[in-house]
Amino acid sequence: MTPLARDALARMVALHLPQEGFVNLGIGAPTHVADYLPEGSSVILHSENGVLNVGPKPPAGEEDWDLINAGKMPISIRTGGSYFDSSLSFAMMRGGHLDVAVLGAFQVSKDGDLANWTTGDNGSPPGIGGAIDLAVGAKSIWVMMDHTTKDGRSRIVERCGYPLTARGVVTRIFTNLCIIDITEDGLAVRALLDGLAIEALRDRTEAPLRVMGDPLTIRQDGSVA
Numbered sequence: 001m002t003p004l005a006r007d008a009l010a011r012m013v014a015l016h017l018p019q020e021g022f023v024n025l026g027i028g029a030p031t032h033v034a035d036y037l038p039e040g041s042s043v044i045l046h047s048e049n050g051v052l053n054v055g056p057k058p059p060a061g062e063e064d065w066d067l068i069n070a071g072k073m074p075i076s077i078r079t080g081g082s083y084f085d086s087s088l089s090f091a092m093m094r095g096g097h098l099d100v101a102v103l104g105a106f107q108v109s110k111d112g113d114l115a116n117w118t119t120g121d122n123g124s125p126p127g128i129g130g131a132i133d134l135a136v137g138a139k140s141i142w143v144m145m146d147h148t149t150k151d152g153r154s155r156i157v158e159r160c161g162y163p164l165t166a167r168g169v170v171t172r173i174f175t176n177l178c179i180i181d182i183t184e185d186g187l188a189v190r191a192l193l194d195g196l197a198i199e200a201l202r203d204r205t206e207a208p209l210r211v212m213g214d215p216l217t218i219r220q221d222g223s224v225a
Helices: 006-016 029-036 086-094 131-137 198-203
Strands: 022-025 044-047 051-054 077-083 100-103 107-109 140-144 170-174 178-183 186-193 209-218
Touching: 006 029, 006 140, 006 170, 022 029, 029 100, 029 140, 044 086, 086 131, 100 131, 178 209, 186 198, 198 209
Parallel strands: 022 044, 022 100, 100 140, 140 170, 186 209
Antiparallel strands: 044 051, 051 077, 170 178, 178 186
């Protein structure tokens, strides 16, 4: 069983975004979601540095370095897109105008607490950016991350050990092994990577998991059936 590659994980998230929804993609891995929106998608992507209707990354050699996302990576802009200043961009974030924000995380707790701005490591400076504004302003917070750390520790935990970005805000987690919803009754597994048993997922997860019915199957290309 091979965990999903980063591009396949981005495709899986892209396929779940709500049509006609306004969606912010956080800095880092979530920005790759822009490259995998299906043809004809009506999702409107927002970047906190002041861009609406972000498109996929441009082909190599065709980058315009005046057109970048919040992570300073070159982007394209789709028909009808617009630019604006930071005050308007943050007003969109804080004012409840975004349907979903897809963020990376160091840890997510069983109660939806989000830790994504610092591990306290002096060799890795903290980077809060607009995460707090997104975490409390977007209607839904989804997290996209590897299921475990490089040394095998679960990123889905009973209680976050790192400083919190926001408490109880995450509603769905996409990892390279599964999709989990955070509900009032705990962590509910919606989909499992093809070939991965629920017992094996529990072994890789610190917090308790429950299964309602038969989970969907995640294929290696990121599609879910």
